[in-house]
Amino acid sequence: MKKAETLFVCQSCGHQSGKWLGKCPECGEWNSLVEEKTQPSRRSKNGFQLREVSAVAFTDIEPQDDRRLPSGVTEFDRVLGGGIVPGTLALIGGDPGIGKSTLLLQVADKLSDAGMVVLYVSGEESERQIKLRGERLAVAAKNVFLLPETNLENIFHEIERLKPTAIIVDSIQTVFSSLIESAPGSVSQVREVAHQFLLLAKNRGIPVFLIGHITKDGSIAGPKVLEHIVDTVLYFEGERHHNHRIVRAVKNRYGAANEVGVFEMTGRGLMPVANPSQMFLQERPQNVAGSIVTACMEGTRPLLVEIQALVSGNKYGTGRRMTQGLDQNRVALLIAMLEKRAGLQLTGDDVFVNIAGGLEVDEPAADLGVVTAIASSFKNVNVDPHTAVFGEVGLTGEVRGAMQASVRAREAQALGFKKIVMPASNVAGLERLLGVRVIGVKSVDEALEELF
Numbered sequence: 001m002k003k004a005e006t007l008f009v010c011q012s013c014g015h016q017s018g019k020w021l022g023k024c025p026e027c028g029e030w031n032s033l034v035e036e037k038t039q040p041s042r043r044s045k046n047g048f049q050l051r052e053v054s055a056v057a058f059t060d061i062e063p064q065d066d067r068r069l070p071s072g073v074t075e076f077d078r079v080l081g082g083g084i085v086p087g088t089l090a091l092i093g094g095d096p097g098i099g100k101s102t103l104l105l106q107v108a109d110k111l112s113d114a115g116m117v118v119l120y121v122s123g124e125e126s127e128r129q130i131k132l133r134g135e136r137l138a139v140a141a142k143n144v145f146l147l148p149e150t151n152l153e154n155i156f157h158e159i160e161r162l163k164p165t166a167i168i169v170d171s172i173q174t175v176f177s178s179l180i181e182s183a184p185g186s187v188s189q190v191r192e193v194a195h196q197f198l199l200l201a202k203n204r205g206i207p208v209f210l211i212g213h214i215t216k217d218g219s220i221a222g223p224k225v226l227e228h229i230v231d232t233v234l235y236f237e238g239e240r241h242h243n244h245r246i247v248r249a250v251k252n253r254y255g256a257a258n259e260v261g262v263f264e265m266t267g268r269g270l271m272p273v274a275n276p277s278q279m280f281l282q283e284r285p286q287n288v289a290g291s292i293v294t295a296c297m298e299g300t301r302p303l304l305v306e307i308q309a310l311v312s313g314n315k316y317g318t319g320r321r322m323t324q325g326l327d328q329n330r331v332a333l334l335i336a337m338l339e340k341r342a343g344l345q346l347t348g349d350d351v352f353v354n355i356a357g358g359l360e361v362d363e364p365a366a367d368l369g370v371v372t373a374i375a376s377s378f379k380n381v382n383v384d385p386h387t388a389v390f391g392e393v394g395l396t397g398e399v400r401g402a403m404q405a406s407v408r409a410r411e412a413q414a415l416g417f418k419k420i421v422m423p424a425s426n427v428a429g430l431e432r433l434l435g436v437r438v439i440g441v442k443s444v445d446e447a448l449e450e451l452f
Contacts, residue, residue, distance in 0.1 A: 005037070006035060006036075006037055007035075007036055007037075008020050008021065008033040008034065008035055008036070009033065009034060009036045009186070009187045009188065010024040010026060010027065010029065010032045010033050010187070011032050011033075011034055011186060011187055012024065012027050012029045012032045012215070013026050013027040013029070013224055014187050014191075014224060014225055015027065015033075017033060020033055020035070021033050034182075034183075034186060034187075036181075036182045036186060036187070036188050037180075037181045037182070067085065067086055068081075068082050068083030068084060068085055069083055069084040069085075069086065069111075069114075069116075069207070070083050070084075070114075071083065071084055071107045071110055071111065072107065072109075072110025072111065072113065072114065073103070073106060073107055073110060073270075073272060074272045074274075075247070075261030075262060075263055075272035075273070076103065076107060076247065076261055076272075078259060078260075078261050078301075079234060079247050079248070079249045079252075079255075079259050079260065079261040080232065080249070080252070080254070080255060081249075081252055081254045081255015081256065081259070082255060084166075084207050085207070085231075085254045086205040086206070086207060087201050087202050087204075087205040087206065087207065088201065088207050088208070088231045088232060088254065089194075089197060089198050089201045089202075089207075089208050089210070089229070089230045089231050089232075090207070090208070090209050090210065090230060090231065090232040090233075090234060091172075091210045091212050091220065091226065091227065091230040091232065091233050091234070092104070092209060092210065092211050092212065092234045092235075092236065092247075093211075093212040093213070093214045093219075093220040093233070093234070093235055093236065094214060094235060094236025094237070095214065095236065096213075098236045098238060098245060099236060099238075099245050099263070099265060099270055100170075100211050100236055101125075101133070101170055101211065102133065102137065102269050102270055103236075103247070103263070103269075103270050104120075104168050104170070104209055104211065105120070105130070105133060105134060105137065105139065105141075106137060106139065106269050106270060107168075107209075108120055108141060108144045108166070108168060109134075109137075109139035109140060109141045109144065111143075111165075111166055112140070112141055112142050112143035112144050113140070113142070115143070116143060116164075116165040116166055117143045117145070117162065117163070117164045117165050117166070118141075118143060118144045118145070118164060118165070118166045118167070118168065119145050119147060119158070119159065119162055119164035119166070119167050119168070120144055120145065120146050120147065120168045120170070121147045121149060121155055121167065121168065121169045121170065121175075122146065122147070122148050122170050123148070123149070123150040123169075123170065123171060123174030123175055124170060124171060124174055125148070125170070126148050127146045127148055130146055131146075136267075136268075136269075137268060137269040138268060145162060145164070150174050150175050150176060150184065151175075151176065151177075151178060152175055152176060152177040152178070152192075152193055152196060153177065153178055153179075155175065156196070156200070159200070164206065165206060166206065166207050166208075166209075167197075167200075167206060167207070167208045167209070168208075168209045168211075169197065169208065169209070169210045169211065170211040171210070171211040171212055171213055172190060172193055172194060172197075172210045172211065172212055172226075173185040173190060173212065173213045175189075175193045176189045176193070177189065177192050177193060177196070179192075180192055190226055191225060191226065191229075194210070194226050194229045194230065195229060197210065198229055198230070210230065212226070220233070227251065230251075231252070231253045231254065232249060232251060232252045232253065232254070232255075233249070233250050233251040233252075234247055234248065234249055234250075235247070235248045235250055237360065238265075238358065239358040241358075242357065242358040243264055243265050243266070244262060244263065244264050244265070244273065244276075244279065244357070244358070245262075245263045245264075245265055245270060246260050246261070246262055246263075246359070247260065247261040247263065248260045248298075249299070256299050256300055257299070258298065258299045259298070259299030259300060259301070260298040260299055260301060262276040262279070264279075276301075276303055277302070277303055277304035277305075277411060277415055278415065279357075280303065280304065280305050280306065280356065280357040280359060281293065281304060281305075281306060281415070283356075284306050284356070284385075286385050287382050287385060288382055289376050289377050289379070289380050289381055289382045290308055290309045290310055290311070290373055290374075290376050290377030291306060291307075291308050291309075291373065291376070291382070291383070291385075292306070292307050292369050292372045292373045292376065292383050292387070292388075292389060293305070293306055293307075293369070293387070293388045293389075293412075293417070294307055294365075294366050294368070294369030294388065294389055294390050295365070295388055295389075295390045295408035295409070295411060295412055295420075296361050296363055296365060296366050296390070296408075297363060297365070297403070297404055297407070297408065302404070302407050302408050302410075302411035303359070303411075304388065304411060304412060304415060305355055305356070305357065305359055305361060306355070306356040306357070307326075307353065307354075307355060307356075307366065307369045307370055307372075307373045308353070308354045308355075308356055308373060309351065309352065309353045309354075309370070309373035309374045309376065309377045310350075310351075310352040310377055311346065311349050311350070311351050311352075311374060311377040311378045312349060312350050312352075313348070313349055313350075314348055314349055314350050317348050318348070319346065319347060319348055319349045319350050319351060320350045320351070320352075321335065321350075321351050322350075322351075322352045322353075323352075323353045323354070324353070324354045324355065325354060325355025325358070325359055325360045325361060326353055326355060326360075326361060326362075326366070326370065327362060330367075330370075331351075331353050331370060333395065334367060334370050334371055334374070334393060335351055335374065336395075337371075337393065337394075337395050337396075337397060337444070338371060338374060338375065338444070341396065341397035341443075341444060341445070342375070342397070342444055342445060342448060344374075344375060344378050346374070346378065349378070351374060353370060353373065353374065364392035364400075364402070365390045365391060365392055365402035365403075365408075366390070367391065367392050367393035368389045368390055368391035368392070368393055368399060368421070368444075368447060369389050369390065371393055371444055371447070371448075372389055372421075372447065372448070372451055375448055375451075375452070376451075376452075379452060381452050383451050383452075384418075384419060384451075386416070386417050386418040386419060387417065387418070387419040387420070387421065387451065388412040388417045388419070388420050388421075389420070389421040389422070389447070389451070390402055390405075390408055390420075390422055391421075391422055391423040391426075391441070391447075392423070393444060397443050397444045397445065398442065398443055398444075399423045399424070399441050399442055399443060399444065399446075399447060400423060400425070401423045401425035401426045402422070402423060402426060405422060405423070405426035405430070406429065406430060408422075409422070409430050409433055409436070409438065410433075412436070413433055413434070413435065413436050417436065418435065418436060418437060419436070419437045419439065420433075420436055420437070420438050420439070421439050421441060421447055421450060421451060422438065422439070422440060422441075423440060423441065423442075424440030424441060424442045425440075426440070427439075427440035
């Protein structure tokens with residue numbers, strides 16, 4: 001029988017090396033290689049594991065959309081693509097204390113009210129701690145069973161006895177298999193545990209939700225293969241100083257990627273927000289230079305957010321560029337474009353750009369809003385508060401079309417905006433938008449001339 005081999009595995013990316021290295025050659029992390037022993041597997045003579053399988057015709061497979069199960073939390077269903085698909089394996093990551101366990105406990109309560117048996121596996125908290133959180137959230141959780149266990153074999157033994165219809169694991173980095181000698185949370189352990197839960201979910205049609213730790217750079221801890229194994233990857237976003245939380249789907253095999261769900265953190269837990277645009281704009285100042293509303297898309301949902309800019313003089317001659325909620329490099333490109341194409345001398349000025357409310361926007365259609373806010377602050381001229389803008393801006397000063405322009409325009413109409421400045425290529429079909437004046441522009445010069 002082949003002996004177990006010793007390898008050094010990077011805990012960040014999963015790269016394997018036969019000897020220890022101070023720096024991982026794959027991801028560049030320092031001191032991330034840890035010694036692990038690989039267990040040999042029983043294989044056939046030709047090197048492949050033997051298992052009885054049979055192919056299924058594509059036409060014989062039943063559609064899955066009609067089998068989605070509502071979780072009872074509307075925004076959570078939206079992020080998942082319309083509900084919980086039986087047999088799905090979802091991974092949820094986020095900063096400590098942001099609300100991952102709170103949300104899944106609320107989902108477990110809603111599922112138990114629907115008659116489902118939910119097993120909540122906790123490797124970090126005791127039953128009493130989870131009970132205290134449940135009492136604070138005022139959940140009944142009649143069919144929710146708590147299991148404070150980290151051994152994978154013991155967890156599967158309890159699953160065989162209880163036969164739950166949904167499983168929550170908090171968190172996957174604390175669960176380990178006794179068949180592997182590596183420490184809990186290592187690459188080998190995380191990969192093996194995730195694979196075993198994947199087989200459980202697919203073979204029995206049980207939805208499994210895994211909570212994952214994140215690293216200091218915001219990505220889910222463990223090997224990248226962990227995100228490839230699961231069906232859905234959700235990220236919790238939000239500032240601790242704001243009362244709203246955003247759940248974003250970065251991968252979803254059963255729905256749209258980059259879909260978002262918006263929640264409000266209250267004393268009774270996370271409450272879904274039906275109209276996020278109104279929440280982000282409710283404290284917007286009126287008739288102030290440097291403020292503009294732009295329409296952006298998050299998945300299939302349109303959101304109206306306020307972009308604020310502050311341009312101030314600098315006695316040192318070299319201006320600072322700071323952003324919050326936007327890509328700093330993208331804003332620097334737009335500032336250079338304004339200097340070259342629009343004649344705004346911003347070289348010696350400090351420029352600060354912020355998305356009010358703590359939201360992060362990374363789509364190109366917010367470019368026109370950034371340009372307008374900076375120009376408004378530089379000229380010290382306010383824009384009509386009932387005006388919204390959107391559109392991608394090129395380095396030559398042209399305004400390019402944005403996708404789903406009609407959805408953005410109707411969201412602005414629903415919130416009472418009277419004027420929308422958008423790319424000229426998107427105006428077709430929107431001229432007759434009731435109660436809204438739609439203006440198409442082809443360049444930044446046209447947009448600034450119309451707005452000021």
